[in-house]
Amino acid sequence: xxxxxxxxxxxxxxxxxxxxxxxxxxxxxxxxxxxxxxxxxxxxxxxxxxxxxxxxxxxxxxxxxxxxxxxxxxxxxxxxxxxxxxxxxxxxxxxxxxxxxxxxxxxxxxxxxxxxxxxxxxxxxxxxxxxxxxxxxxxxxxxxxxxxxxxxxxxxx
Numbered sequence: 001x002x003x004x005x006x007x008x009x010x011x012x013x014x015x016x017x018x019x020x021x022x023x024x025x026x027x028x029x030x031x032x033x034x035x036x037x038x039x040x041x042x043x044x045x046x047x048x049x050x051x052x053x054x055x056x057x058x059x060x061x062x063x064x065x066x067x068x069x070x071x072x073x074x075x076x077x078x079x080x081x082x083x084x085x086x087x088x089x090x091x092x093x094x095x096x097x098x099x100x101x102x103x104x105x106x107x108x109x110x111x112x113x114x115x116x117x118x119x120x121x122x123x124x125x126x127x128x129x130x131x132x133x134x135x136x137x138x139x140x141x142x143x144x145x146x147x148x149x150x151x152x153x154x155x156x157x
Contacts, residue, residue, distance in 0.1 A: 012036070013081040016139050020087050022066075023048060025104060029083050038077045038108055039070065046071045047106075055092035057099030062129035063136040066091045066101045067122055069115070070108045078114045080121065081106040084139060102136050 015032060019025040030044040047068055056066040083104040090098040105122060109115035125132060 010079060013038075013079055014084070014138070015082070016084045016086060018086045021089055022051065022091050022101075022104075025083060025085065025089075026051075026068075029081065029104070029106065033081065033106070033108075036077075038079065038081070039074050040076060043070070043074045046074045051091075055094055055096070056104075057091040057093040057097075057101060058126060059093055059097065059099040061126045062132045063102050064088075064099045065103045065105060065126070065132075066099070067105045067107065067126075069119075070106055072110065072115070075108040075110055078109050078111075078118075080118055081108065082135065082138075084136075086139070 015029060017025050017028055019028050026047050027044050030039065030047070033039045034041055034043060047070060050071060051068070054069075056068045058065050058067055083106070085102055085104065088100050088102045091101045093099050107115065107118045107122065109118055125135075
């Protein structure tokens with residue numbers, strides 16, 4: 001069975017930023033996510049601390065990205081948030097190699113079962129070159145709406 005990307009990628013969880021560093025991008029998205037009740041006020045600190053020990057960069061995919069598994073203790077609402085970077089910057093991979101990320105995905109899950117489901121979706125997305133490249137070209141919420149007309153069936157479950 002296939003899932004359309006727009007079945008789980010909510011246009012209200014898509015942002016674009018001009019921030020030039022990981023720290024500033026996390027701070028900016030943290031304010032947005034906190035304002036919408038998706039995370040609490042400790043989001044930025046928790047994510048930056050986690051990034052020091054568990055780097056999020058993914059290089060061996062069609063479009064280099066970072067997938068940040070937001071700590072459950074700061075998460076208030078389940079979902080996947082996409083932050084498109086107008087100015088890609090380096091993040092580290094788990095092996096310590098720099099990755100020039102074009103997008104940041106923030107996985108917020110309130111239960112382990114939801115986290116596992118989102119990880120499956122992210123794994124499928126990262127293996128689907130066409131959909132990942134389509135997402136990389138989105139620079140607005142209306143761009144995500146356009147994906148609905150493309151019928152991208154990226155994910156099996």
